[in-house]
Amino acid sequence: MRTAYSVETVRAAERDLMARLPEGALMRRAAAGLAAVCAELLGRGRGRVYGSRVVLLVGSGDNGGDALYAGARLARRGAGVTAVLLAPERAHAAGLAALRRAGGRTVEITGPDTGTGPDTAVGTGAEAGTVAALAAVRRADLVVDGIVGIGGTGGLRPAAVPLAEAAERSGAAVVAVDLPSGVDADTGEVRGTALRADLTVTFGTHKPGLLVDPAREYAGSVRLVGIGLDLPAEPELEALQHADVARLLPVPGAESDKYRRGVVGIAAGSARYPGAAVLAVAGALRGGAGAVRYAGPAGRDVIARFPETLVSDRGPKHAGRVQAWVVGPGAGDDAGPVAEVLAADVPVLIDADGLRLADASAVRARSAPTLLTPHAGEAAALLGVEREEVEAGRLAAARELAGRYGATVLLKGSTTLVAGPKDGDGTAVRVNPTGTSWLATAGSGDVLSGLAGSLLAAGLPARDAGSAAAYLHGLAGRRAADGAPVGAHDVAEAIPGAWRDVLRG
Numbered sequence: 001m002r003t004a005y006s007v008e009t010v011r012a013a014e015r016d017l018m019a020r021l022p023e024g025a026l027m028r029r030a031a032a033g034l035a036a037v038c039a040e041l042l043g044r045g046r047g048r049v050y051g052s053r054v055v056l057l058v059g060s061g062d063n064g065g066d067a068l069y070a071g072a073r074l075a076r077r078g079a080g081v082t083a084v085l086l087a088p089e090r091a092h093a094a095g096l097a098a099l100r101r102a103g104g105r106t107v108e109i110t111g112p113d114t115g116t117g118p119d120t121a122v123g124t125g126a127e128a129g130t131v132a133a134l135a136a137v138r139r140a141d142l143v144v145d146g147i148v149g150i151g152g153t154g155g156l157r158p159a160a161v162p163l164a165e166a167a168e169r170s171g172a173a174v175v176a177v178d179l180p181s182g183v184d185a186d187t188g189e190v191r192g193t194a195l196r197a198d199l200t201v202t203f204g205t206h207k208p209g210l211l212v213d214p215a216r217e218y219a220g221s222v223r224l225v226g227i228g229l230d231l232p233a234e235p236e237l238e239a240l241q242h243a244d245v246a247r248l249l250p251v252p253g254a255e256s257d258k259y260r261r262g263v264v265g266i267a268a269g270s271a272r273y274p275g276a277a278v279l280a281v282a283g284a285l286r287g288g289a290g291a292v293r294y295a296g297p298a299g300r301d302v303i304a305r306f307p308e309t310l311v312s313d314r315g316p317k318h319a320g321r322v323q324a325w326v327v328g329p330g331a332g333d334d335a336g337p338v339a340e341v342l343a344a345d346v347p348v349l350i351d352a353d354g355l356r357l358a359d360a361s362a363v364r365a366r367s368a369p370t371l372l373t374p375h376a377g378e379a380a381a382l383l384g385v386e387r388e389e390v391e392a393g394r395l396a397a398a399r400e401l402a403g404r405y406g407a408t409v410l411l412k413g414s415t416t417l418v419a420g421p422k423d424g425d426g427t428a429v430r431v432n433p434t435g436t437s438w439l440a441t442a443g444s445g446d447v448l449s450g451l452a453g454s455l456l457a458a459g460l461p462a463r464d465a466g467s468a469a470a471y472l473h474g475l476a477g478r479r480a481a482d483g484a485p486v487g488a489h490d491v492a493e494a495i496p497g498a499w500r501d502v503l504r505g
Ligand SMILES: NC(=O)C1=CN([C@@H]2O[C@H](COP(=O)(O)OP(=O)(O)OC[C@H]3O[C@@H](n4cnc5c(N)ncnc54)[C@H](O)[C@@H]3O)[C@@H](O)[C@H]2O)[C@@H](O)CC1
Pocket: 014, 015, 018, 026, 027, 028, 030, 031, 059, 060, 061, 062, 063, 064, 066, 114, 115, 116, 147, 148, 149, 150, 151, 152, 153, 154, 155, 156, 157, 177, 178, 179, 182, 203, 227
């Protein structure tokens, strides 16, 4: 399990640890880890550290201190290190002294604001420090972003923007210290300009912003350097790995029969969209339930493709017993099945059209678990905001929906999130690490809903069912695509392979 903690929690853990350690010890640990990763990168790119050109972008806080101490280590190994001081009077004094002792040089940005004053744009290139700094960045083999870390607010300040852009355009490897500067550590939001890194070296724990889009994209690959923090049991965010998902997946025992394994009901599809029913069933058949019951108008299409399905053309209420319902994919405008399903005292997954048709108070009144699976557009409609707002603040949107509906919410996207209600089966939001843009294809969500519903029927709690389904679905998408476009039915067919991969580790 990969976990992420909020800035507040990290700060508290750091305070506890610092009280027990000699002054500066924690920063030295962080800087040693950072320098080791930088040396490894330089070794890979240039063959050695000696003679390489390293530029440190140094802000006013301890994030800059980490960069300066790491720079000193690289300078002692023969790298030519230039520290660009964005706030010269407030740069970490001991770190700066260490860099100078090691032979590093400094360039001072003395132009308009670099972190404290009004946000005026950088001058017209006349500021000598900026010109020198840009030239150094263009020649660099490695740029280290120590502008701002967990103490940051808002996007990059104007003076830092051209440097970040130059780093991105240069051929240098860009390493962010703790976080890419300009992203929000707690929410993954990027309000303004942020630096794009190839790799982020983060300390003590992942921060939520490193795992959630859009900030995740700015971080590049992420390396965690342990500094000995003692963190609470419940993180803010968790990303399951193979072993975690393997523990969740249902395995039939010797005395299992189809009913004990769980029957999942699919109330999906319409005369207009029969394919949604077929795809939801395709997902459900690969999700661990012992049988799939279909209730709706697309029975003929379902049975033609999947003869093992138990088909009924009457509403969910009269379709026979199930251990979980999936309702909504391709449902069109018929609110009847949604209402019938919501009245059933079994776990219910609501997707697509069903989200629009479901009565919010009926969802809130349920005592059995409910799992809502909107994409950003559907979540925006439920919240009454613009889609862009949901995309920019995915974590807040998922939590808000879970709170409003008293339900578990799986918010689909490049980093799918699963947030439970307050009284749910755990407070950490799950973030899915297996997503792939190949999954952005029609019908892919229908497959996911069937798969997650099947896991619900097999007895998984809603948060586990949603996150295990998203994980398998992402892996299946990768397997099916393997670098080429695929259809949703290909994804469904790849689920058993993904399942096996997970179980085999
Ligand atoms: N506290 C600790 O024990 C440790 C902290 N470490 C490092 O220290 C960092 C936190 O240090 P700080 O609390 O000093 O905070 P930061 O260094 O993240 O930044 C705070 C400073 O940046 C300014 N600032 C805020 N937003 C800005 C923006 N958008 N652009 C430019 N400047 C901005 C603030 O005015 C403040 O002076 C961590 O991210 C990590 O890199 C590590 O050394 C590990 C140990």
